[in-house]
Amino acid sequence: MILDGKCPTGPIEKTWDKHRFDMKLVNPANKRKYKILVVGTGLAGGAAAASLGELGYNVEAFCYQDSPRRAHSIAAQGGINAAKNYPNDGDSIYRLFYDTIKGGDFRAREADVWRLAQVSNNIIDQCVAQGVPFARDYAGYLDNRSFGGAQVSRTFYARGQTGQQLLLGAYSALARQIKAGTVKMFPRTEMLDLIVVDGEAKGITVRDMVTGEIRTHVGDAVVLCTGGYVNVFYLSTNAMGCSVTAAWKAHKKGAFFANPCYTQIHPTCIPQHGDKQSKLTLMSESLRNDGRCWVPKNKGDKRAPGEISEEERDYYLERKYPSFGNLAPRDIASRAAKEQCDDDRGVGAGGRGVYLDFAASIKRLSEDTIRERYGNLFEMYEKITDENAYKVPMRIYPAPHYSMGGLWVDYNCESNVPGLFVLGEANFSVHGANRLGASALMQGLADGYFVIPYTIANYLAKTTPGKVKADNPECRKSVEDVNNNLKKLMSINGKKTVSEFHRELGKIMWENVGMARSEQSCKEALKKIPEIREEFWKNVKVSGSGAEFNQQLENANRVADFLEFAELMTRDALYRNESCGGHFRVEHQMPDGEAKRDDEKFCHAAAWEFKGVNAEPELHIEPLKFENVHLAIRSYK
Amino acid sequence: MSHDKTMTLTLHVWRQKGPKDPGKFETYEAKDVSPDQSFLEMLDEVNEDLIKAGKDPIAFDHDCREGICGMCSQVINGAPHGGMDRTTVCQLHMRMFKDGDTIYIEPWRARAFPIVKDLVVDRGALDQIIQAGGYTSAHTGGIADGNAILVPKDDADYAMDAAECIGCGACVAGCPNGSAMLFTSAKVSQLAVLPQGQAEAARRVCAMTEELKAQGFGNCTNHYECQASCPKGIDVKFIAKLNREYLKALCK
Numbered sequence: 001m002i003l004d005g006k007c008p009t010g011p012i013e014k015t016w017d018k019h020r021f022d023m024k025l026v027n028p029a030n031k032r033k034y035k036i037l038v039v040g041t042g043l044a045g046g047a048a049a050a051s052l053g054e055l056g057y058n059v060e061a062f063c064y065q066d067s068p069r070r071a072h073s074i075a076a077q078g079g080i081n082a083a084k085n086y087p088n089d090g091d092s093i094y095r096l097f098y099d100t101i102k103g104g105d106f107r108a109r110e111a112d113v114w115r116l117a118q119v120s121n122n123i124i125d126q127c128v129a130q131g132v133p134f135a136r137d138y139a140g141y142l143d144n145r146s147f148g149g150a151q152v153s154r155t156f157y158a159r160g161q162t163g164q165q166l167l168l169g170a171y172s173a174l175a176r177q178i179k180a181g182t183v184k185m186f187p188r189t190e191m192l193d194l195i196v197v198d199g200e201a202k203g204i205t206v207r208d209m210v211t212g213e214i215r216t217h218v219g220d221a222v223v224l225c226t227g228g229y230v231n232v233f234y235l236s237t238n239a240m241g242c243s244v245t246a247a248w249k250a251h252k253k254g255a256f257f258a259n260p261c262y263t264q265i266h267p268t269c270i271p272q273h274g275d276k277q278s279k280l281t282l283m284s285e286s287l288r289n290d291g292r293c294w295v296p297k298n299k300g301d302k303r304a305p306g307e308i309s310e311e312e313r314d315y316y317l318e319r320k321y322p323s324f325g326n327l328a329p330r331d332i333a334s335r336a337a338k339e340q341c342d343d344d345r346g347v348g349a350g351g352r353g354v355y356l357d358f359a360a361s362i363k364r365l366s367e368d369t370i371r372e373r374y375g376n377l378f379e380m381y382e383k384i385t386d387e388n389a390y391k392v393p394m395r396i397y398p399a400p401h402y403s404m405g406g407l408w409v410d411y412n413c414e415s416n417v418p419g420l421f422v423l424g425e426a427n428f429s430v431h432g433a434n435r436l437g438a439s440a441l442m443q444g445l446a447d448g449y450f451v452i453p454y455t456i457a458n459y460l461a462k463t464t465p466g467k468v469k470a471d472n473p474e475c476r477k478s479v480e481d482v483n484n485n486l487k488k489l490m491s492i493n494g495k496k497t498v499s500e501f502h503r504e505l506g507k508i509m510w511e512n513v514g515m516a517r518s519e520q521s522c523k524e525a526l527k528k529i530p531e532i533r534e535e536f537w538k539n540v541k542v543s544g545s546g547a548e549f550n551q552q553l554e555n556a557n558r559v560a561d562f563l564e565f566a567e568l569m570t571r572d573a574l575y576r577n578e579s580c581g582g583h584f585r586v587e588h589q590m591p592d593g594e595a596k597r598d599d600e601k602f603c604h605a606a607a608w609e610f611k612g613v614n615a616e617p618e619l620h621i622e623p624l625k626f627e628n629v630h631l632a633i634r635s636y637k
Numbered sequence: 638m639s640h641d642k643t644m645t646l647t648l649h650v651w652r653q654k655g656p657k658d659p660g661k662f663e664t665y666e667a668k669d670v671s672p673d674q675s676f677l678e679m680l681d682e683v684n685e686d687l688i689k690a691g692k693d694p695i696a697f698d699h700d701c702r703e704g705i706c707g708m709c710s711q712v713i714n715g716a717p718h719g720g721m722d723r724t725t726v727c728q729l730h731m732r733m734f735k736d737g738d739t740i741y742i743e744p745w746r747a748r749a750f751p752i753v754k755d756l757v758v759d760r761g762a763l764d765q766i767i768q769a770g771g772y773t774s775a776h777t778g779g780i781a782d783g784n785a786i787l788v789p790k791d792d793a794d795y796a797m798d799a800a801e802c803i804g805c806g807a808c809v810a811g812c813p814n815g816s817a818m819l820f821t822s823a824k825v826s827q828l829a830v831l832p833q834g835q836a837e838a839a840r841r842v843c844a845m846t847e848e849l850k851a852q853g854f855g856n857c858t859n860h861y862e863c864q865a866s867c868p869k870g871i872d873v874k875f876i877a878k879l880n881r882e883y884l885k886a887l888c889k
Contacts, residue, residue: 051777066698067764069804070706086784128783129775131833133796140787158797164705165800172772179768187761210753239700273673278681279702380704383728384675449777497688499681543688548655549754551696552688 003256003607003622006410007111012097012628016115019411020454024461031056033465035219036456037204038062039191039246042071043163043441044424045225046170047448052223053174053182055453060217061174061183062206064190064241064554069171072227072239073444076163077284077377079145079155080127080441082120087144091152093117100439101629103149103329104404104432105581105597107259107605110628111411112429119450120442124156126449130169134158147437148285149329149636155438160284160376166441170448190554191246192485193478194222194253194420195468201250201420202468205478207486209554212547214482216475218468221419221456224250225448228403228425230263232562232569233514234506236400237269237282243558244565247407247426255415256607256620258408258428260565261573264435264582265515266401267333270384271353280399281384283356283377285437288326290361290370291394293317293337295345295354305347305355305393316340320592324636331434331582331595332636334398338515339593341397348395357393398515402440404431404582405572408607408622412455413447416607419463421456423447428605433581486546489556494539498556501536505529505559505566513570518586522574526567530614533563564613571608571617578602590633599631644670644736648683650695651743656751662741672732676719677702677709679731680742696755704728704868707803710810711756712743717807717866725805725868745806747815749853760806762852763820769848770841771824773833792830799827801869811866814855819863821845822879823871829882839886846883 008015008022026034034057038049041063049061063071085091096117101108124142128134134156135143144153158165177183188209195203195216203218229244230236251257268283294313301308316336321328328336337354340346347353362370367390371378378389385395406428413421413429424444431439468474508528512521536559544550579588579595580602588596597603603624608617646667653660665687670679677699684694700708709726713719719729734740742756750758788796800823808819825842828834834841857876864873 047777054777065700065706065708066760067804069764069767070700070708072701072706075701075703075705084783122778122780124783125780126775126777128786129773129780129833131773131796131828131831133788133793133800133827133831134783136788136790136793138790140789140793141784158800161705161801164803165797168800172767173775173777175764175768176772176774178764185764187764239706240702241700274671276671276674276678276682278675278678281703379723380728383704383724383730386730386732453777495689497685499685541688543691544693549696549757552694 001620003408003416003620004410005109005622006412007109008411012110012114015111016118023454023458026457026461028056032058034058034460035060036221036223037217037219038223038225039204040071040225040227040426041068041174042073042225042227042424043167043170043444044448045223046071046167046174047445048223048225048423048452049183050170050173050177051449051453052456053177053180056182059177059183060186060219062186062189062191064188064209066187068174068185068187069168071167072242073167073441074164075239076441077160077282078147078286079157079162079438080123080166081147081154081438082124082156082442083117083154084121084124086142087153089152091154095152096120096154098629099150100430100436101432102634103436104434105595105634106432106599106603106626106631107580107624108430108432109624110626115451116430116443116446119446122450123442123445127166127169130172132158132165132169145286146289146327148288148327148333149436157286160286160374163441166445170445191226192249192482192557194250195474195478196253196417197468197472197474200418203475205482207482210549212545212550214479216470216479218470218472218475220460220463220465220467221421223421223423223452223456224407224426225423226426228406229565230400230403232505232566233400233510234502235272235277235280237266237280240279243561245558245561248561248565250407250415250417250420252610254417254610255420256408256609257405257568258605258607259405259572260569260608261513261576261583262404262433262581263400264330264402264404265334265398267330267337267398268356268396269399269401270381271348271395271397281380282399282401283381283394283396285330287356287374287377290373291356291358292326292360293333293354293356295340295347299344314345321636328636329434329436334515335584335593337398353395353397355393356396358389359393362390402435404428404433404435408605412458413451414455414459419459421452423452433583486553486557489540489542489553489560490546492538492540492542494541496539497541498552498559501532501540502559502562504532505563508532509566513573516584516586517573519574522570525570526574529563529567529570536560536563568608568617572606575606575619576602603631642672642736644672644731644734646670646734647739649739649741652695652755653752655754660752670731672730674731675702675727676713676729676731677727696757698757699727702727705803707805710745710758710805710807712745712810714741717745717810718868723868723870745810747809749815749817750806750809762854763804763806763817765852766817766821766845766848767824770837770844773828774837786832788831795830796827799823799871799875802871803869805868807866807868808863809854811862812855813860813862814858816857817849817854818857818876818879819867819871819873821849822875825882826875826878829878838882839889842879842882842886
């Protein structure tokens with residue numbers, strides 16, 4: 001089937017304005033008759049729930065954490081992009097649009113990206129009004145910094161905690177609506193199934209993580225804002241609770257999963273220290289503004305960094321990409337680091353690391369200036385590694401960080417299942433095959449504050465409120481299915497823990513479907529994943545009972561979904577027989593090692609339809625048209 | 638940074654099935670602990686052993702493991718988050734301990750934070766304080782340009798110092814009175830210093846202070862344990878700011 005993204009036509013600058021006028025509205029008196037279920041309370045979910053509640057809809061919001069303020073958006077450090085052009089350095093909506101399309105290696109929809117760039121400016125205004133303490137200069141104006149993949153300074157920031165401050169802004173707007181009674185909040189509640197009635201999304205089945213109760217919530221539309229899936233690699237920069245579960249359950253109920261092979265491996269993370277490690281920690285990309293990446297020129301050089309002279313160092317990003325230098329996009333910087341380490345020039349224990357050196361900037365600007373800009377990051381680095389990065393260079397290595405793929409949505413952020421909307425990282429829409437830094441926060445808030453309030457009305461206006469009641473047979477069946485699944489997990493009583501299975505899966509995915517992929521490695525993974533899955537369902541051990549606070553059970557359920565999802569992700573990586581952005585197939589590279597696209601065959605989104613756990617999914621294609629930015633080889637040289 | 642030696646530690650961990658269970662300390666041994674492991678990774682390993690032995694693993698809250706989400710919450714040897722300067726439990730590393738150490742691990746203890754299980758508590762009361770007024774009532778959309786409101790750098794920095802609060806509740810756990818004054822004052826101060834928060838400043842400080850009492854938190858008697866416990870180093874000067882804002886509001 002050929003999918004239609006339902007993008008408005010005409011000049012790109014007018015598309016969103018025209019579409020907003022063309023969409024149907026729900027009048028204020030009718031809004032309160034509709035109930036909307038928002039799952040996840042990060043930037044996208046928090047902003048959506050607050051904005052929809054304020055409009056007058058009845059909103060129920062859900063998160064697995066103990067408070068909506070803890071969603072993983074909070075961990076974003078560096079900043080948020082907007083096309084304000086405050087520094088007068090040549091930025092515009094068109095340039096942000098262009099940079100994002102190019103950064104994504106021409107695998108995103110033009111109209112969606114244009115809208116994102118257009119509303120980016122409203123986001124900054126909105127956040128300022130909420131009291132987000134963005135960095136300011138002495139005159140009181142908003143300050144900007146630069147980020148990877150851009151030659152202008154368009155990134156707004158709040159020290160190294162921009163995600164935290166933006167999330168707390170959305171959280172406070174949400175708190176205001178909770179107080180006003182328009183939003184009912186359900187913390188420590190995890191979505192375990194989507195309820196589809198007559199082909200439309202009308203509810204969710206959840207588990208109360210304190211009491212273990214399984215219950216359904218019905219509504220007129222469901223909005224999934226449940227983040228990404230890179231915990232499929234086990235070690236990643238995601239929070240421990242981040243999972244594919246909500247998206248995967250929706251997928252199993254009919255929602256297409258698009259481009260799952262597009263995963264972002266972030267270049268600046270703290271290298272792994274041992275086998276018992278539970279997660280990896282990101283160091284903000286903003287550090288690359290003042291840090292210089294280098295490795296020793298000589299292979300296997302194990303001397304301390306201070307003993308290696310300037311002539312013996314290879315500042316490989318500056319050498320390979322003179323115009324972007326250390327600010328090359330993430331996929332390119334990550335692969336360059338891997339290349340150096342594969343070539344036996346890596347540093348630190350195990351040789352999986354490169355230096356990020358601040359000595360030159362400290363000399364130029366003073367240690368205090370560097371501390372002012374990145375103090376908290378240096379502090380965090382020292383806590384984890386016991387090293388002072390003002391004195392010795394940081395050691396960094398790429399780590400799984402973000403997923404560009406996600407549930408397929410049309411221009412309205414609506415999936416192919418009517419009534420199911422997907423926002424933020426959970427959808428596939430704007431980042432193509434590679435996301436640029438400071439764009440995730442922008443997308444989450446754009447979708448939540450400025451897209452869904454309009455597009456959901458267009459759907460609701462065509463539906464009768466309260467059509468599905470809690471006693472619908474689909475609800476009963478969903479509760480029964482969820483209960484049976486959990487009972488099955490509890491009853492296996494095998495020998496291996498959930499974490500052991502997760503680690504095993506992660507290793508296979510990282511080695512075969514990580515930074516570099518090949519036909520052979522994908523086939524290898526496709527052989528191994530079903531084997532682990534089979535063993536999991538025979539040999540996993542989950543203690544305790546389902547009717548209580550049980551973190552083992554929560555985790556087991558998430559890993560069970562990763563074990564199914566991993567296969568789809570690998571299949572997609574095998575199918576996409578080209579390299580683009582974060583998806584690097586070793587068979588397809590330029591002579592200089594850059595990703596080589598195949599626009600003839602793969603200038604499309606690949607959306608997969610679920611056909612059963614051990615059955616092949618069905619492929620649907622949405623062709624991508626580039627009418628404003630011409631398809632070109634992405635160059636950052 | 639790499640240490641070859643591993644450690645063996647004795648852990649006394651608070652175990653409590655639910656809010657009504659009296660609870661008690663149980664003793665466990667943590668073996669082969671690497672100094673580079675984080676405290677929570679050490680507990681993960683203890684839990685793996687418990688699961689394999691068919692026992693109930695220790696329940697504890699955690700999520701980002703980067704010190705920013707505010708989910709982790711343990712009192713270690715009497716100090717919230719282990720007492721290291723500006724460090725959450727998840728950022729605490731085992732190199733701070735030595736072979737043979739005995740470690741006591743307890744949940745946040747405060748009237749306003751009922752225990753859910755073991756080391757997990759219910760901090761919903763903090764959300765309620767924010768809901769009482771910890772926001773500006775800005776509508777979505779229709780906002781003037783961000784640079785239309787000038788905020789001097791010193792004020793922006795002051796607001797940011799307060800806004801760094803991660804809402805973990807260590808200030809409450811550290812306070813002998815179980816007071817949430819530092820938490821409340823951080824939000825009041827952030828919004829009071831910014832022009833955007835002026836319009837509702839008086840109403841906000843009154844509503845949030847009322848809620849603080851209603852949720853069962855104790856009063857502040859200037860012990861400053863909150864600041865010492867805070868993993869983000871939030872300064873007690875914000876409590877003074879809250880008191881000043883409160884007095885100003887009463888005059889209105």
